[in-house]
Amino acid sequence: MQPNTSLESIHRAWIKHLLFRRANLPLPPPSCADPAPPYRHSLIDEEIIQYYYRRIEPSRGGKPLSEIHERSRQLPGISRDKLQGDCEKCFGLCCVALPFAASADFAVNKDAGRPCSNLQADFRCGVHTDLRKLGFKGCTVYDCFGAGQMVSQVTYGGIDWRQAPATAKTMFEVFPIMKQLYELLWYLTESLTLQPAQSIHGEIRGLLDETLRLTRLRPESLLELEVAAHRAKVNELLLRTSELVREEARPKETRKPAQGRQKAIRRGVDLIGANLKGADLRAANLRGAYLIAANLKGADLRAADLIGADFRDADLSGANLTGSIYLTQAQLNAAKGDARTKLPPSLVRPAHWTA
Structure with missing residues (x-):
């Protein structure tokens, strides 16, 4: 097979190269379908990424730059329908990263970082339709607010923990942190829909933007994040929002x-x-x-x-x-x-x- 040396294929190969390097992964073996990057990392990396995701990928049904690149300065808002788990885009993180104990909610014990025995090669659950019947009620209750696909597809650029075992430990530690941030996004986006709290919507938007920026941090930065302090800031606004809403709705x-x-x-x-x-x-x-x-x-x-x-x-x-x-x-x-x-x-x- 002849190498594909079109401008688009070169851009695609270089993007793959950048994503692997950003995740501190060994580069994949070269493919005759993917030309080798023609130059070393330089200041034009950002221009290549922007060109690819703004010009080429959208026409192919891909994601715009703002959704995948943590350095984007113009952070888009986030709709509530994006704040729910999408298992098709996740690496089964809740089935691996989180521990559970034999109880009314789970049939067996499982340590954090150990894959559930029901997790399949495609990261799907092998007993999904029978979870409650088999004693895994807790699995049917859990919701990550969309953190799973964020960690899988954005933080780690679509490179899973089986492809790159060296990233597994950090990825599993990042996931519950991202889940907390996405839960805060759920509350903040709801707060902006509550008209009685309109007087503080500006403050809410500010914290929403700040939380969105935190979700785009690199793995090592997420692990150093003081989530409790950020939650406390958000909670203060949520309390004020709650008071305004309930005061107006309280029966006279x-x-x-x-x-x-x-x-x-x-x-x-x-x-x-x-x-x-x-x-x-x-x-x-x-x-x-x-x-x-x-x-x-x-x-x-x-x-x-x-x-x-x-x-x-x-x-x-x-x-x-x-x-x-x-x-x-x-x-x-x-x-x-x-x-x-x-x-x-x-x-x-x-x-x-x-x-």
Whole structure:
């Protein structure tokens, strides 16, 4: 086969060369289909990358530069539909990087960094359709907010831990850090949709842009990142947003029984197994509340702050969650519900819920 020496093929070969080197990987063996890079690394690398991803790759259905290159100064916004796991673009990171213990959520023990026995060569789960039946309920609950595909396709340039075993340890350490950043992106993007908090949208956008920049750091920089400090900054804004939203949504006239119930509702409250059937929980502060196995059938949770609330085995059948704030897909996945449960438009009804 004759080498392809067209300008496009040279650009493609050089991009591959750059991506491998940035990930500190040994270069792949040369292919007669890919011409060798015609020059060493130089200042024109950036121009080549920009030319390729802005001119050639978009016409081939590829990603624009701003999505894959961490040095891009113009950071685009991020839509909420991008903040959910896409297993087709991930290297099975949650199935390898994270540990789990034999319990009601997992059938066996697994150490961090060890691939799950159900992980296949294509990074898909071999028992995906039977996870709950086989005792792996925890797998069906987990959601990475899109961090998996970010680490796989952007941070490591599409080079997986099987191709490059030397990157495995660092990649597995980077993944949970990226997951935390993507969870913050979920909350910040939601905050920008909340009109009562419009007065602080400028501050929210600033932290959103800062968080986006952090997600584009190199692996070694991500490992040095003080995530807790950044979370604290974001949390301060989320608290202010929550107060503004709940204050505007709080019922002006509330029945006395509901008032008494609201007094018991507070941040981090223990409501494990509580009977809250039909409860008026509008604009309630349920941050970090323990709602494990609680009966929330028909409850009104509109405008309630649900960040960090533990909904494991809570029954949300017929409950109204429209307008609730900071609810995540993982929380819904951990709960029970039915076709009558009303959800925010950004979330989907879990497959295991009853009809």
